[in-house]
Amino acid sequence: MKRAIVAMGGGPTRVINRSLFGVVDEAAKNGIEVLAARHGIAGVLKEHFIPVTPGTAPVATHKDLPGASIGSTRHKPNADDCRKAFEIFKKHEVSYFFYIGGNDTAEATSIINREAKSAGYELRCFHVPKTIDNDLVENDHCPGYGSAARYVANALLGDDLDVRSLPGIKMNVIMGRNAGWLAAAASLCRASEEDGPQLIYFPERPKSLAHFLADVLAVYAKHGRAEVAVSEGLCGPDKSDFISSNFIRAELAKPPFTPILRTLEAQAAIEDATGGAKKDLFGHTQLSGTGALADVLAAAVKIATYTQLGKAARCRADTFGYLQRCYAGDVSPVDAKEAEMVGRKAVKYAMGKRHASGSVVLRADRSGKYRAFAELVALEAVGGKVRLLPDDFINEKGNGVTPAFVAYARTLTGPLAR
Amino acid sequence: MKRAIVAMGGGPTRVINRSLFGVVDEAAKNGIEVLAARHGIAGVLKEHFIPVTPGTAPVATHKDLPGASIGSTRHKPNADDCRKAFEIFKKHEVSYFFYIGGNDTAEATSIINREAKSAGYELRCFHVPKTIDNDLVENDHCPGYGSAARYVANALLGDDLDVRSLPGIKMNVIMGRNAGWLAAAASLCRASEEDGPQLIYFPERPKSLAHFLADVLAVYAKHGRAEVAVSEGLCGPDKSDFISSNFIRAELAKPPFTPILRTLEAQAAIEDATGGAKKDLFGHTQLSGTGALADVLAAAVKIATYTQLGKAARCRADTFGYLQRCYAGDVSPVDAKEAEMVGRKAVKYAMGKRHASGSVVLRADRSGKYRAFAELVALEAVGGKVRLLPDDFINEKGNGVTPAFVAYARTLTGPLAR
Numbered sequence: 050m051k052r053a054i055v056a057m058g059g060g061p062t063r064v065i066n067r068s069l070f071g072v073v074d075e076a077a078k079n080g081i082e083v084l085a086a087r088h089g090i091a092g093v094l095k096e097h098f099i100p101v102t103p104g105t106a107p108v109a110t111h112k113d114l115p116g117a118s119i120g121s122t123r124h125k126p127n128a129d130d131c132r133k134a135f136e137i138f139k140k141h142e143v144s145y146f147f148y149i150g151g152n153d154t155a156e157a158t159s160i161i162n163r164e165a166k167s168a169g170y171e172l173r174c175f176h177v178p179k180t181i182d183n184d185l186v187e188n189d190h191c192p193g194y195g196s197a198a199r200y201v202a203n204a205l206l207g208d209d210l211d212v213r214s215l216p217g218i219k220m221n222v223i224m225g226r227n228a229g230w231l232a233a234a235a236s237l238c239r240a241s242e243e244d245g246p247q248l249i250y251f252p253e254r255p256k257s258l259a260h261f262l263a264d265v266l267a268v269y270a271k272h273g274r275a276e277v278a279v280s281e282g283l284c285g286p287d288k289s290d291f292i293s294s295n296f297i298r299a300e301l302a303k304p305p306f307t308p309i310l311r312t313l314e315a316q317a318a319i320e321d322a323t324g325g326a327k328k329d330l331f332g333h334t335q336l337s338g339t340g341a342l343a344d345v346l347a348a349a350v351k352i353a354t355y356t357q358l359g360k361a362a363r364c365r366a367d368t369f370g371y372l373q374r375c376y377a378g379d380v381s382p383v384d385a386k387e388a389e390m391v392g393r394k395a396v397k398y399a400m401g402k403r404h405a406s407g408s409v410v411l412r413a414d415r416s417g418k419y420r421a422f423a424e425l426v427a428l429e430a431v432g433g434k435v436r437l438l439p440d441d442f443i444n445e446k447g448n449g450v451t452p453a454f455v456a457y458a459r460t461l462t463g464p465l466a467r
Numbered sequence: 468m469k470r471a472i473v474a475m476g477g478g479p480t481r482v483i484n485r486s487l488f489g490v491v492d493e494a495a496k497n498g499i500e501v502l503a504a505r506h507g508i509a510g511v512l513k514e515h516f517i518p519v520t521p522g523t524a525p526v527a528t529h530k531d532l533p534g535a536s537i538g539s540t541r542h543k544p545n546a547d548d549c550r551k552a553f554e555i556f557k558k559h560e561v562s563y564f565f566y567i568g569g570n571d572t573a574e575a576t577s578i579i580n581r582e583a584k585s586a587g588y589e590l591r592c593f594h595v596p597k598t599i600d601n602d603l604v605e606n607d608h609c610p611g612y613g614s615a616a617r618y619v620a621n622a623l624l625g626d627d628l629d630v631r632s633l634p635g636i637k638m639n640v641i642m643g644r645n646a647g648w649l650a651a652a653a654s655l656c657r658a659s660e661e662d663g664p665q666l667i668y669f670p671e672r673p674k675s676l677a678h679f680l681a682d683v684l685a686v687y688a689k690h691g692r693a694e695v696a697v698s699e700g701l702c703g704p705d706k707s708d709f710i711s712s713n714f715i716r717a718e719l720a721k722p723p724f725t726p727i728l729r730t731l732e733a734q735a736a737i738e739d740a741t742g743g744a745k746k747d748l749f750g751h752t753q754l755s756g757t758g759a760l761a762d763v764l765a766a767a768v769k770i771a772t773y774t775q776l777g778k779a780a781r782c783r784a785d786t787f788g789y790l791q792r793c794y795a796g797d798v799s800p801v802d803a804k805e806a807e808m809v810g811r812k813a814v815k816y817a818m819g820k821r822h823a824s825g826s827v828v829l830r831a832d833r834s835g836k837y838r839a840f841a842e843l844v845a846l847e848a849v850g851g852k853v854r855l856l857p858d859d860f861i862n863e864k865g866n867g868v869t870p871a872f873v874a875y876a877r878t879l880t881g882p883l884a885r
Contacts, residue, residue: 114625210793319727360713367788
């Protein structure tokens with residue numbers, strides 16, 4: 050009997066457990082025994098495995114639930130880790146390694162594959178795609194994105210109707226790291242120019258605070274309200290993270306915005322009191338799980354309306370946070386189906402002779418009725434790279450999407466509330 | 468032909484438009500012509516009316532969407548406003564006034580009713596209940612709560628699964644003003660003691676920062692992770708709003724928490740730069756639309772783990788924000804049905820002879836199969852009062868719910884994701 054390890058890396062999605070089900074069910078059909086590594090490569094190194102089958106917990110019980118049911122990790126394996134992993138793999142007679150995750154996980158899979166080759170350990174490694182950020186190169190779109198986009202679209206529809214009820218300025222900060230795909234989904238329920246969000250900001254289009262405020266106040270003047278979506282990865286004109294950008298800090302150093310800068314400076318002392326802001330092994334800093342960007346933007350807008358219009362506008366800001374990837378009450382049926390499909394495909398490729406290892410990628414044919422299909426590419430082609438929102442999906446002013454984006458994304462979310 | 472005004476007040480809910488539909492459809496059946504006042508009593512004073520029928524926009528088009536489709540207001544009418552309103556009502560031959568809203572709206576309806584009597588203007592005034600806070604006295608529960616509770620329950624289920632994936636400490640700040648009903652709904656998908664949220668904090672049970680941190684660190688020590696739900700209305704031991712409480716400020720004034728106090732002090736300057744923190748006419752300060760409470764709790768937990776355990780825990784905090792009342796992708800079917808029912812009932816009471824005016828209240832019979840029904844009580848019995856979470860729904864430690872609460876709330880949400 051052949052044995053496989055399946056593992057998960059990076060942030061979970063609404064449908065990552067469907068990919069797990071796909072791998073485990075397809076493996077069972079092919080007579081492959083599967084061990085799940087708890088918390089990805091970190092679990093491998095601790096020899097923390099659980100045997101999994103399609104009909105038992107956690108595969109069967111969590112198939113339709115969010116979260117990484119076998120645990121995830123942000124650990125990046127080095128050569129020493131790999132040597133240790135291969136000893137453990139040898140002991141368990143492991144011939145296949147399936148790693149479900151995003152760019153970092155693709156990179157980790159690539160490292161493990163390369164080290165296995167150089168160590169002469171016979172292992173076929175497969176990366177199974179997953180990320181709400183939708184930023185894996187070579188993929189038309191990524192499993193997990195459709196459900197997150199659905200959440201964001203339904204959220205902005207509701208939030209815009211809420212802002213019309215009690216008019217004011219509302220900002221929503223949306224996940225996506227350094228790519229604007231998820232923020233772009235804020236547009237998907239817009240039916241007219243009246244509808245919010247009237248403004249969407251992307252990491253791909255750096256903005257100054259002055260430019261941002263001018264946009265927001267213009268929409269407010271025109272409609273008596275403004276609904277704004279902002280990617281958490283928004284940059285200042287110097288292309289660094291908005292609230293830590295020197296350019297933005299310089300804008301905040303001038304009246305009437307100085308109180309905001311003071312707040313940011315005071316917050317830095319909190320970081321110092323906890324050992325300082327940390328980057329993970331893949332080099333990423335934390336962007337989610339804090340309301341800082343939303344609160345800075347809300348304060349700036351409030352101050353700007355007060356100083357320019359004589360009265361502070363009703364101004365609110367929400368940071369959508371982790372629910373974008375884990376809200377249990379809703380899922381894109383297309384996304385769920387495709388997540389399972391890429392899991393199955395990985396096993397099929399593993400059974401095939403042609404490819405030693407690789408990254409399963411999701412392609413789509415939109416020439417007729419939308420159809421998605423999987424292909425296999427080299428691990429190095431995907432790992433560690435970021436696919437940004439392309440120019441033809443962003444409007445000329447860099448503060449909204451094009452109809453081409455809407456047509457693309459609407460195929461991925463399933464039917465929306467409007 | 469008799470004529471009625473329908474209006475909405477306060478924060479919208481997921482199902483407030485179903486109550487509008489109920490009023491308008493039932494009125495049509497009874498030959499009553501209905502004008503909708505845009506933005507509640509504020510629209511009445513501007514004579515801003517739109518004729519509404521069950522089959523046309525916005526009643527038909529927004530029936531199943533969130534937001535107050537005819538606009539809402541937080542304006543509290545005074546005697547002058549009422550005099551002006553009655554002149555306008557006279558001109559339009561208005562005999563009935565239906566006002567859909569929460570405690571403040573019930574109070575506004577009561578004021579209008581009293582002033583109409585003293586002015587000798589023949590008007591029958593009906594308050595139709597609505598609030599995600601679930602805090603209207605005389606009601607078993609309030610339309611809008613079931614859907615918001617459903618959102619919070621499905622959110623915490625997903626978020627707990629997310630935290631198990633990448634273990635750490637996660638806090639979620641939940642709406643509800645000064646009542647803990649919505650925070651309590653965080654418990655509804657818990658199946659075992661292992662499941663999060665292991666801790667829930669209510670306005671009804673004031674806490675010190677030290678007490679809060681001791682709870683969180685104990686759960687973290689036991690489970691290696693902690694999922695925490697906190698009501699936005701949480702109080703310090705002096706029973707005032709948590710982050711502005713003098714008791715909490717005194718705790719933050721001591722090392723290692725002083726950087727947090729500095730941040731709060733710096734933020735106060737932002738308020739000053741926008742004309743100062745304002746209260747609305749009903750005397751409420753803004754609790755939602757800022758990440759302040761979540762960020763303070765996250766910073767405190769991070770600092771506490773760093774100083775007590777030698778390493779800052781992975782610690783995140785989300786403020787759920789407005790999506791709790793307006794997320795378009797999900798709704799409680801029970802809630803939607805009951806929201807329509809109370810709207811219809813208001814019209815039926817208006818057609819009846821027995822009561823001049825009143826507040827429609829929602830009762831429930833749980834002796835057999837759950838059954839909800841409406842009754843009419845005096846406007847003064849509901850207006851401006853707050854129904855807190857009762858003692859038998861809160862556990863002994865004041866950091867979780869009882870099985871009695873779960874049994875109660877599960878009847879209101881419809882089937883959840885688990």
